[in-house]
Amino acid sequence: MTTKKSGAEALFQSMMNQGIKYVFGLPGAKVDKLFDLMEYSNDPKAPKLIITRHEQNAAFIASGIGRITGKPGVVATTSGPGVSNLATGLITATSEGDPVVALGGQVPRNDVARLTHQSIPSKELLSSATKDSVEVQDANNISETFANAYQTAMAPKSGATFISLPKDVLDDEVTTDPINTLAPIEQGGADNETINKIIEKIKNAKLPVILAGMRSSSSEVTAAIQNLLHKFSIPVVETFQGAGVISRDLEKNYYGRVGLFRNQIGDTLLKESDLVIAIGYDPVEYEARIWNVDRTGEVINLDSIAPEISNEYQPDLVVQADIAKTLNSLSETLPELSLSDDLKKHLHETQESFLSKDAIPESKSGEGLHPLEIIHELQEQVNDDTTVAVDVGSHYIWMARHFRSYKPRHLLFSNGMQTLGVALPWAIAAALERPEQPVVSVAGDGGFLFSGQELETAVRLNLNIVQLVWNDGYYDMVKFQEEAKYGRNAGVGIGSVDFAKYAESFGAAGFRAESADELRDALKKAFATKGPSVIDIPVDYSDNIKLASTLLEDVLN
Template sequence: MSEKQFGANLVVDSLINHKVKYVFGIPGAKIDRVFDLLENEEGPQMVVTRHEQGAAFMAQAVGRLTGEPGVVVVTSGPGVSNLATPLLTATSEGDAILAIGGQVKRSDRLKRAHQSMDNAGMMQSATKYSAEVLDPDTLSESIANAYRIAKSGHPGATFLSIPQDVTDAEVSIKAIQPLSDPKMGNASIDDINYLAQAIKNAVLPVILVGAGASDVKVASSLRNLLTHVNIPVVETFQGAGVISHDLEHTFYGRIGLFRNQPGDMLLKRSDLVIAVGYDPIEYEARNWNAEIDSRIIVIDNAIAEIDTYYQPERELIGDIAATLDNLLPAVRGYKIPKGTKEYLDGLHEVAEQHEFDTENTEEGRMHPLDLVSTFQEIVKDDETVTVDVGSLYIWMARHFKSYEPRHLLFSNGMQTLGVALPWAITAALLRPGKKVYSHSGDGGFLFTGQELETAVRLNLPIVQIIWNDGHYDMVKFQEEMKYGRSAAVDFGYVDYVKYAEAMGATGYRAHSKEELAEILKSIPNTTGPVVIDVPLDYSDNIKLAEKLLPEEFY
């Protein structure tokens, strides 16, 4: 007689069939049969976390790094509600996640029973797709559809709520084998020829690289195009790393926060903006097209969301990499006009300069630029760097250079605090043998700092750098600009060296760039988690929001 199979078996077998390597989560009574099988089956590795939010951020990073949905499984009630922020972040920022939440048994769904709530309804606005599975026999097909939806078109989060009596019910059917992904063709030849002619007629065409262009295939095609056609490029924060070392002459910085960067100036001056994989949530068009006078052509795999400031005259919809490959023969040989080249050379020179005097930094604290430059000298191109939200995120996005796609990670759509350490944990799992660096402010770090224990338990080579100033400083300096003072941004001292040691990690403190360099160089590649507390002097932050370039570059 064959062994009994339950709904939970369909869940786990479906994840195995979809080649899911890791499941992140926290167990509970309403979903514990799934966790029991994950513990015993030869399938995904179960990574138990210290908070559901941390688990979902880790799953989000799987989506960002691989393009395949990361999987998070949690129990009912607050287990589900704690997923809201990460799922919203993933959907906004284009990262595929499949989230599975436990639910009370079906007979309790409409009662004021323990942990009974409308899970699927709650997650509707945070996801691409949210549903409750009411029939055990439909579990596998529901997972297959949610998995496909998560990574199709503009990727994002999907959510399935599964009542306890559905996972506990006996089933006789087998899990569905995943289908092959549908293949998109390139944009139409008419559209490609239209763009090619627009480029040839342009005086200053600019490629605006967004998150959708950071896919490995797309980045490769874009690099090949730029090898033969010298068009200037601007990245969004989530498009970081698309431009390689040998194409650095085409790169004019990143755009995001405060309209005063070289990339903003270039977009304003351009007579043709080619938006490749760009999503307005990364940096709204009203910031770089405030005058509503930009000529915009889009290359993407889905239609653009139109607004007053973003009105593409043509959209090349299809496989982005294939479209770029087919564009190359039509524009090969295009050269920037001489007068434009002189402008670009001058812009490059100005972009390499800054107006900050790091010598006057408060004693015992480090200037942000000293931290960035010291770190830049240590980190390797193939090592992953995750960056939390806060003042550090502005300094890193503007000044830290990355040369590989999806190796410098920002939360730019939602600007969600607490993402850096969970993302670093996932990067260390998916990219074994490589150090991973996580940067957080002292505010954002404690949103998910408990996951340091998870990193220790897994013995991951993560270097967590804490930019420590004792405030929610990104809010603080903007309040000071608006009101002449700050409010509700101060908090007490935490000894992060002792915090690290309490979790089983190694802790250091660096007061100068020399100390930081010495510590970073001394960390072996095979070590477990290391925390470096760096006291920061953020007194130059207000200059970040001021005009940084001479008038002639506007």
């Protein structure tokens, strides 16, 4: 016999049935019944309620959970502005393939069409920011609605879903049983005929190159790529979200990352290649009109979803299947192959040139630390299990080009929306999911204050997060590009903030480092500190113009 319960109780049970560990958000009258259940439940399977300082940041943390685990993070907010504040976080998650289920309170059903307090068309508002946006009209549908939102969020291409929950629906009586734990979504690998087509193209290619995109970063796909490279050693170019696909023992196969200006070693390899094997590639990270405009070679598109076809991207072979299963079948079937000696020599010379870019230039005393100095000191302090979340700004270009990561989803970038403010929320997600490992957040002085209030959340949860703030008093990623295009900048200057004191006001440890030695010391202290730490680092961005320099014909130039 079904036990009668409210809509809120049915939703709460549904979250437990799907294994939700955390719910992030802010309270309000339209969702207080659900929040009360989470706050006072004694069920060990109940998700932990974590209150944040802004709904957008709650969505960012949930998307961080989704990116790190591959399973949807959950965010819950009240009606009106509580829902509208979710938009940026959800559209970022949907663009960048991070599974999220968002729950938004709504006015009672008979007030939805009225100009009443906090009445907005929530479902319609968030339909463009999500894979699916629905409003529940009957409490008996709450559990199945959540189950479908959970499944849709996780299905390729992963992204955000939204459920609008009128208050009277959460209060209404439910007479149906909640949906049980969902079976995992399984996809088959490519068939033998398709595998043979891939092999034929590889055998006929002089220089096959793997372009590892965002959907190559799951642990299963990364392992399959590494398995293939042990069978046939070829160059790999990572996108920003593909960072960490190449393990330390395969570093000889690593030829950098691409994701912004067309002036990287990876770009030269893609141009030279007569066969690009695009694995889990998504054009939102790096459009084909940048890297595939003047190539003469072929492209194999291997992905769990169909590619977006454009004038610049018309793959010669499209394989839509489980990526890992297909790659493992390919590795088993592929004959012994090797690149020519001349090509190996050329690739070695190319890689030597690539490695020389990491050299730290002579410092300019009193003008802040060079970006490569900061990256070098950070690289020395982390290990392969460290999660490093990177915000958007000039620092993110330097980090993407020069910071090494050897495990997937341990170096996190926003390269679909390039959304400011993601780093600290993602670091909070990482610290919750990987509590035994160090976590670093890297931001500029502009982007940090988009979500810096969540430092209080990190303090409250006693999370071991080291926050670096590259401080120069500008929105510098815009500044240097304006100067490259127009010879001057506009609208990019911002005021000075003492971020060490800012950290201390939240109860975190605060440090300031004005030299490489001071940074080294501050990093050691920060990593040894329990709870969050912030390191304020004056940065010298005078070499930023080199980020936009021409290697190949560049979209900026």
